[in-house]
Amino acid sequence: MSLYKIQSSVQEVAEAISAVLNVDVTIIDENLCRVAATGKYRTFIGEKIPINCSYELIFKKKSPEFIQAPKDNKVCKTCARKETCIELATLGYPIIKNKECIGVIGLNAFNEEQKNNLMEKYNSLLVFLKKLSDLLIGNLNYYETIKELIIQGEETGKIIDGLENGIIGIDNNGKIKFVNSKVEDLFKIKKENIIDKQIDNILPELNVDLDNHSFQEKKIKISNKKLSFIIKNIPVVVENKKVSNIIEVHKTTDMVRNAYKIVGVQNNIGFEDIIGNSEEIVKVKEISGRVAQSDSTVLLRGESGTGKELFARAIHYASPRKHAPIIPINCASIPDNLLESELFGYEGGAFTGAKREGQMGKFELANGGTLFLDEIGDLPIHLQPKLLRVLQEQSFMRIGGKELISINFRLIAATNKNLEEMVKEGKFREDLYYRLNIIPIYIPPLRNRKKDILILSEAMLKKYCIKLEKDIEGFSSEVKEAFIKYNWPGNIRELENIIEYLVNISNKDTITIDDLPDSIKGSLNKDLEHIDSNKLTLKQQMENYEKHIITSMLKEYGTSTKAKKQISNILDINLATFYRKLTKYDLQ
Ligand SMILES: Nc1ncnc2c1ncn2[C@@H]1O[C@H](COP(=O)(O)OP(=O)(O)OP(=O)(O)O)[C@@H](O)[C@H]1O
Numbered sequence: 001m002s003l004y005k006i007q008s009s010v011q012e013v014a015e016a017i018s019a020v021l022n023v024d025v026t027i028i029d030e031n032l033c034r035v036a037a038t039g040k041y042r043t044f045i046g047e048k049i050p051i052n053c054s055y056e057l058i059f060k061k062k063s064p065e066f067i068q069a070p071k072d073n074k075v076c077k078t079c080a081r082k083e084t085c086i087e088l089a090t091l092g093y094p095i096i097k098n099k100e101c102i103g104v105i106g107l108n109a110f111n112e113e114q115k116n117n118l119m120e121k122y123n124s125l126l127v128f129l130k131k132l133s134d135l136l137i138g139n140l141n142y143y144e145t146i147k148e149l150i151i152q153g154e155e156t157g158k159i160i161d162g163l164e165n166g167i168i169g170i171d172n173n174g175k176i177k178f179v180n181s182k183v184e185d186l187f188k189i190k191k192e193n194i195i196d197k198q199i200d201n202i203l204p205e206l207n208v209d210l211d212n213h214s215f216q217e218k219k220i221k222i223s224n225k226k227l228s229f230i231i232k233n234i235p236v237v238v239e240n241k242k243v244s245n246i247i248e249v250h251k252t253t254d255m256v257r258n259a260y261k262i263v264g265v266q267n268n269i270g271f272e273d274i275i276g277n278s279e280e281i282v283k284v285k286e287i288s289g290r291v292a293q294s295d296s297t298v299l300l301r302g303e304s305g306t307g308k309e310l311f312a313r314a315i316h317y318a319s320p321r322k323h324a325p326i327i328p329i330n331c332a333s334i335p336d337n338l339l340e341s342e343l344f345g346y347e348g349g350a351f352t353g354a355k356r357e358g359q360m361g362k363f364e365l366a367n368g369g370t371l372f373l374d375e376i377g378d379l380p381i382h383l384q385p386k387l388l389r390v391l392q393e394q395s396f397m398r399i400g401g402k403e404l405i406s407i408n409f410r411l412i413a414a415t416n417k418n419l420e421e422m423v424k425e426g427k428f429r430e431d432l433y434y435r436l437n438i439i440p441i442y443i444p445p446l447r448n449r450k451k452d453i454l455i456l457s458e459a460m461l462k463k464y465c466i467k468l469e470k471d472i473e474g475f476s477s478e479v480k481e482a483f484i485k486y487n488w489p490g491n492i493r494e495l496e497n498i499i500e501y502l503v504n505i506s507n508k509d510t511i512t513i514d515d516l517p518d519s520i521k522g523s524l525n526k527d528l529e530h531i532d533s534n535k536l537t538l539k540q541q542m543e544n545y546e547k548h549i550i551t552s553m554l555k556e557y558g559t560s561t562k563a564k565k566q567i568s569n570i571l572d573i574n575l576a577t578f579y580r581k582l583t584k585y586d587l588q
Contacts, residue, residue: 003029003095003103009139011036011045013132017107021125023114026106027095027136028055035103040086040110050081055104058092062101064126065092066118089115091122093129097137105129166249172242174198174210186229186249188222199247208233210245217252217358225406228252228364252360269313275459278449284311284441291439292318297391299376299436300414302443304572305493308414309374311443316370321410324369329362332378340383346399363396366409376436377417377428384429391435411436446488446495453483456492460499461511468503478513486523489549490572497570519552547585550578554587 003010014025014036024039032055034044049055054067054075068089070076079085088109095103107125109115118125157178160167166183170176176194184191187203194202205220214233219226232248271285291298292315300308309328316326334342345361362371373379379387390396391411395404413436422428446453457475465472475483488494498520502511513521553570557563568578582588 002031002033003027003035003136003140004033006136006139006143007035010136013136014038014105017105017129017132020128021107021117021121023117024108024110026108027103028106029103030059030101032056032059039108041108050079052078052080054079054090055092055106058094058104059101062094062096064094064129066090066122067092068115086110088112089118091118091125091129093126093133095133095136097140102140103136105133166247168199168247168249170199170210170245170247172244174200176202177244183249186222186251187220206231206247208245208247211235211242219403219405226403228405252364268317269310270317271314274307274310274314275456276449276452277455278451280444280449281452284443285314287441288315289318291315291441293320295410297411297413297436297438299438299440300412300443301440302414302416303445303489303491304416305491306416306443306445307492308416308443309372311441312370312372312374312412312414315412316372316410319370319410321369325366326370326372326412327362327366327409328372328374330374332375336380339380340386341399343383343387344396344399347401358398358400361398363390363407363409364405367407369409371409371411373411373413375415375417376413377415377419377422381427381429384432388429388432388435446491450484453488453495454480456495457483457499460496461503464500464503470503470506471509472503472506472511473509474511476510476512479511479516482513482516482520482523486520487545487549490570493572494570517553517556519549519556522552543585546581547587550581550585550587 010027014027015038017023018025018038024041025037026034026041026049027036028049029035032049032053034041034047034049037045054065054070054073057075058065065075066089067073067075070079070085070087070090071082076082076085088111090109091107093105093107094101095105107118107129109118160178160180161182163180163182166186167178167180168176168183169178176197176199179191179194181191183189189202199206199208203220205218207218208214208216208231210233212233213235214231216231218229218231220229221227228251230250230252232250234246234248235242236244236246271289274281274285276282288298288311298312298315300311302308312328313326316322329339329342331339341359341361343361343363345359345364348358373387390407394408395406397404419428419433419437423430423433446456457480461472461474464470483495490497498517501517502515506515549571550567553567554563557567564578564582565575568575571578573581
């Protein structure tokens with residue numbers, strides 16, 4: 001780096017030398033430019049020294065050079081200004097930095113007194129010039145360090161500003177020294193209004209213990225809404241003394257969202273992943289695509305295994321909320337007494353067995369995104385008014401909490417139950433029913449969209465061949481016929497299970513009729529001809545059909561406890577229900 005960067009301090013050194021020694025001084029840099037000068041050469045500051053001037057030699061030799069009578073000296077033979085040079089003597093001293101000569105301090109004598117001065121004090125002058133050259137190198141290093149610090153400061157500032165979490169720098173007296181843009185965004189405040197102010201006055205609810213590392217959840221009121229933040233305090237310690245604090249602020253929902261991204265819980269599903277091109281399913285996909293854009297509650301209806309959850313995910317990922325999570329909860333699979341805390345979350349110590357630090361519920365986790373309430377028909381009656389209140393007021397309290405938490409999620413609910421019947425029987429609240437049934441979407445059972453059966457079978461075959469590393473080309477025409485004729489009570493879930501089973505057991509290129517379980521094989525010729533629909537009520541026909549399905553499955557899988565469990569899984573009914581049906585149809 002050129003001495004020019006510290007020109008003013010170089011000039012000060014030149015003036016000081018000149019004053020002490022009573023000689024003129026010139027200091028040049030590695031570009032042979034006069035950086036500083038006193039006396040006769042002062043007017044040449046900023047200009048190059050003459051070509052082939054003796055100082056060039058000092059750059060090469062990196063050692064001092066005393067030249068007498070420059071006009072006659074052989075060192076000056078080729079100097080461009082040799083003829084007009086009026087110097088009687090000159091002493092050049094190299095300025096060495098990292099073993100490189102980066103400049104020369106020149107002492108010029110224009111009269112005998114000055115010349116004698118240089119000659120007499122030559123040795124002590126060398127020591128003096130060494131000190132001054134070291135001083136200039138020190139100044140240059142200092143300048144470079146400061147510049148590096150400024151660059152680092154700028155870079156750090158940019159990095160901090162780009163972070164997704166808020167950063168507040170606080171000095172030891174609790175004064176805010178810096179904040180990044182995210183803090184402005186999170187707390188709706190302007191940097192210029194808070195710098196140098198006390199943190200306790202600006203954000204009193206933060207109430208951070210500045211002396212210790214801490215990690216706490218805090219509720220802070222912003223624009224009249226209580227929002228939840230995770231606040232982390234990091235004391236900065238230098239030489240065993242705390243010098244400042246860095247406070248990291250995360251919006252709780254952002255943190256949760258990131259955690260979901262990291263663990264990959266989210267399955268990004270698009271409508272293109274929903275296989276099927278029957279008129280029925282295409283229509284449902286079209287409607288779902290349209291409603292995805294709005295925020296209205298969707299109620300997905302359809303038998304078990306028809307793809308309701310798939311549709312819920314596709315709607316979420318086609319919606320403006322796609323960057324936030326979709327949080328599913330199955331109301332049927334969580335015991336009644338746990339469902340409330342799963343939904344609402346709880347404060348620390350809210351009940352025996354509760355975690356000390358409390359826990360966030362699904363409502364909070366879904367904030368900004370979508371809450372998918374699966375099997376809503378199984379929501380216990382005592383929770384129904386509570387859910388209704390949350391939906392109406394868009395806020396709720398955690399169990400054991402005292403503060404209302406605002407939330408903003410889109411609700412997608414799903415059920416395979418007849419909610420209208422349940423309302424009539426008093427098992428489902430009418431007000432909640434109307435609040436949920438804003439956009440009902442019916443997903444047709446597989447038997448009503450026969451056109452999709454083969455497409456789905458082929459797709460599932462491919463999927464499981466890849467998964468199980470098999471190479472099966474397809475299905476025989478008989479198998480295809482059986483698939484089309486079969487009623488698929490378990491819908492696509494059942495189809496998928498059957499294909500997984502077939503890929504597992506088959507060791508041929510093609511899946512043939514012999515590979516099929518009896519329940520499906522039977523569909524080829526039975527076609528339910530044994531049910532005489534003319535003489536029976538709808539209920540009786542349904543029961544006959546149910547008995548028929550269970551009988552053929554018992555034939556297929558056997559009657560052991562394990563087989564019964566397997567059948568109830570395939571039919572997607574719980575084991576107790578399955579046993580009830582076995583008793584009812586005398587199939588035990
Ligand atoms: N159209 C489809 N294309 C591909 N896979 C599908 C399709 N529909 C459903 N599936 C698959 O079938 C299985 C069951 O689907 P899903 O869980 O969405 O059904 P559901 O109606 O929510 O069932 P339940 O009422 O029992 O919860 C899943 O593995 C799903 O990926």
